[in-house]
Amino acid sequence: VEGEGMGAYECQHALAVALVGDGRPRALSIVKSPLGLFDTKICLATPRSFAIFDGFDIEVRGEELKSARYELRGDGFEITHELEGGEIAVRIRAAKGCFVISFELRGELDPRKRITLLRLRRCSKRAVRIYAGPGNVIVDPQRPFVLQTDGHRLSTRFVAFDFEMGPTLLQAVDIPPDCLEVDPERRIYSLRAQLNASFHLIPTDRGAFYAAKAYREFLNPKPAPAIGKLAGRFVFDLWGGYRYSEVAEELEKAFKYGLTDALVVYHNWQRWGYDYRLPDILPPNPRFGSVEDFKRLIDTCRKYGVLFAPHDNYIDFYPDATDFSYDHICFAEDGKPVKAWFNRSRGAQSYRFRPDRILPFIRRNMELMKRFAPTAYFVDVFSSIVPFDYFDREGRFHPRTETVRKWCEAFDFIREELGGAPQISESGHDWLVGYLEGAQANHLRVDKPPEGGYSWAVWAVECVDAERIPWFDVVYHHVFILHGAGYEPRYAAGLDPEKHGIYSDDYISTEVLTGHPPMVSKPFGGDVVRKYWLLGDFARAVAAVPIESVEFYEDDIHRQIVRYSNGAVVYVNRGDRIWEVEGRKLPKYGFYARCGEVEAMIAQAEEGVRLDLAVSPGSLFVNVRPEEGGGEVDLGFLRTDGGFRIEAAEEGLKLVPLPGRGPFSATLRLGRLPIPAPRRIEGVFEIDAEGRRLRGIAFELRGNELSFRTSPQAFGYIIGGR
Known part of the structure; x- marks a missing residue:
């Protein structure tokens, strides 16, 4: 291929697609085989390196793949795999710097027959680094592992692998996959998909973050309509069980300290208590105050320009709720209703709400909710759970693509009914981007499962090393607003909350690394004000700004540099050694962030003393934090x-x-x-x-x-x- 472009080629034994982008050629070639992609070699090559996969695992329920035929078509080619009564057509092409392999089941087949497995087979090389989810890099995994698709683990449709001696390969799909599968011994490195999915492949010699940015250009994601109202806002994430009037008083204290570029997400207020008798949410729970008290809480936020988002839920349907019927419930293929959340305190079992049946209940609740006029809205679970396939009571199959569509329609409806209120959900996978403005992040670590109730809240991967990274945000930071770094029990997951909880330097450094607006778990306090004064101006400076690059300083995954398209730069040290950056000493979980005249840092002022410092036009925040005792710190302009x-x-x-x-x-x-x-x-x-x-x-x-x-x-x- 000459210049910038793409082309497809065929010879007696192979087919190839080549493309040139950024002056860098890449090629995908496939050896012709009687069974097509099921039994072949797929080579992905750059000028410096290549990786070869042994084709795809392809399964269609109750069908065996028969012979395959090949046809060159324009800038790509098609491989048709014959089945009894149908066929699987595989279209392979290049588009916008990406190789696309699209699978489509065709023919007069039983409606229950569908593609049930798509997965790349054995690779010729071992992956030494793996990138996935909200953001972790996994170095040299030692045992097989699976990351299930949800907002906590495989929250991204794209992953990447640094193969030994190159290349890096970004791999993505366009339908929610089941999981990411890694088996180092068998050299399996693949997303596992179903249905008529397309795989997107980007080989490169320039690293995973470059590949992610290239994928962003291919995907070209768009924001939901009200992102401008949400981006950059500090988040009060309140679960409580507080009285409405007390919360209003405490929030007003915070607002008088200037904490007003903010959003309040209020979780525990529903008529029958948290997560019970859903979807019956109104009027507000009288245990916490009157209807007027709840309205005054919202009005207090409105007075100071702070958004208020009450918590709602359309995933759990309780049998004692109004208008419960199994017609509104998801069923498994065996004909049994799908159980959802079990409310232990009530001894109440809910069932999974059919996505195609939620809208009438949302419409009913929004009519009642308009009295309170919330300025944002939180719908639980939708961006945390994997979008699922399901059967209805009559046994009809509903694919996960329909689930995504129905949830997106729900967010659009609520936003319009509430006058343009931004929509927020839990955790934040990327299948609702463009319809959902943001989510409360849950950025888990790679570790051995701790003892206790949050043993599930780590990626249990045995590896040589690992670190949190801004993987999700490289692609979506400008179009989707993730808040904080996680609910404290999930982020800390068995570790000391003082050192790893929502007000810790560990947690704050992850917020800065990812560019997320900071999040707190109570309405007022010194640690709440400290986070706002330290991070608020920088969070506003990079709100909805695309990330330009991410770098491991000297190839150390614990020292990261993030640059934004507006010139902002962030240095984060999550390693044990002091990192000196532009005259500042960054201890473990220290950072230095700069955007024009706005600066923020957690640095070592002197041995045993940490310093919080934030500077912006017209304001200055200083906080001296000695490990023991006291003592003054001299910064030149003050002591x-x-x-x-x-x-x-x-x-x-x-x-x-x-x-x-x-x-x-x-x-x-x-x-x-x-x-x-x-x-x-x-x-x-x-x-x-x-x-x-x-x-x-x-x-x-x-x-x-x-x-x-x-x-x-x-x-x-x-x-x-x-």
Whole structure:
């Protein structure tokens, strides 16, 4: 192939498709065989390397593959596999830098007969790194493993393999697969698909993240309509069992600390309690307050410009709910109804809601919900569970592609009924992108299963090494908003929540690595405010911005550099050794993020002392965190042993300590601060949460160096004129 383009070629014993993109040729060739793809060699080649697969495993229920015939067609070719009463046509072509292998079952076949297995067979090489899901890289797996398709594990339709001596191969499918299968001894590295699926293959010598970006260009994903309302917002993810009025009061405290570029997702409020008697959700549960209390909670958020999303569910149908019928329930092929969530506290078994029967119940609930006018909406499970095939009560088969379509229709309907409210779900697989604006991420680690109730919340893969990576976000960061890094019990999964929970440096470094808006699990507190002040401005700076590249610094998977198309760059150290970046020392779980004038970091200030620092036009956040005891840290433009935010205000500088932080000293070198400082200092005044001055306090001014000590009773301070 000359220049940029593609072509198809045939000789006596083989067929080939070649393409050139970015000036780099790639080729896919197939040896002709009497049984077609079932018994052949498929070679994927780049100028430097190649990998050969022993064809595809292909199964059609109750049918045997017979002979195959080959036909060259334009820029590709077709292989037709004969069956009793039908055929499987396989179209192989190149499109937009990607090789596409499409399978289609044709003929007068029993409706229950369908393609039940598509999987690449043995590879000629061993994969030394595997990339998948929300984001993990697995180094040199030692035993076979399977990643099931769902929002926690195989959340992406695409995976990649770095083969020994090259190439890297990205592999994807266009219908929700069953799983990813890896068997190092047998050299099986394949997605496992069903139905009339297409496999997308991108071989490259430039690495997995380059291949993922190339796949993004091939896929060209589009955002859901209300993504602009959701992107970049800090997330209060509240499960509680709180009284509505108490939550409103606590949230208002947070809002007065400036935490208003935000979204509240409120989970436990439904009429009969959490996940019971669904889909009967209204009126709100009187155990937590009145209907008016619930409405005031939503109105409090609206007052401050904060989105409010109540939790809903259309996956679990309980037999004691209004209008329950097995006509609305999914059945298995053996004729038994499919069980869904078992509510242990109630001893109540729910059944899986038929996706094609949910809309009338949604319509009923939305009519009732309009009274409360939520500004966003959370529907549980849909982006966490694999889109499934099912049978109805009459025994008719419904494919997983129909499930996807019906769920997408549901999100479109709710959004329209609620006046353009962004739609949110759980975990976030990529099969609803374009119809769902975002999801609460669940970014699990690779590890041995811990003891206890969350043993399932790890990828139980035996390997030489592994690390979290922004795999999902390389393709979807600009079109789908994942929040946080996971519900705390799932993210920590048996580890100490203090060190690995939602407020830990571990968790925060994963949020920064992936570019996700930060998430918290309570309405107010010092650790809540700390996350917003540290990460809020940078999260806004990279909101819905495409990721340009991801790099393992010096090929170390625990040191990663992420660059965005707007020039933002992030350095994250998840390794044990200090990493020096642009004069900053990044300890384990430290990071440095920069986008224009916006910066944020967790760095080592000195031995045994960590520093949170965020700078943006007009504001500065500093938080000194010694491992033991206290001690001041000198940053050049200030010296302190405390934690606080300073912003430029009309009357001078406004300094607000982190809530719950004890008294501390602060020395500000006014001429060196990275934000505008007043030319004349006439006093330091305590203020309340409304900004009203209460009294002047003692301070010391030497030249441009101002020092004072805070009081635990004061909300904040104004530094400047009288």
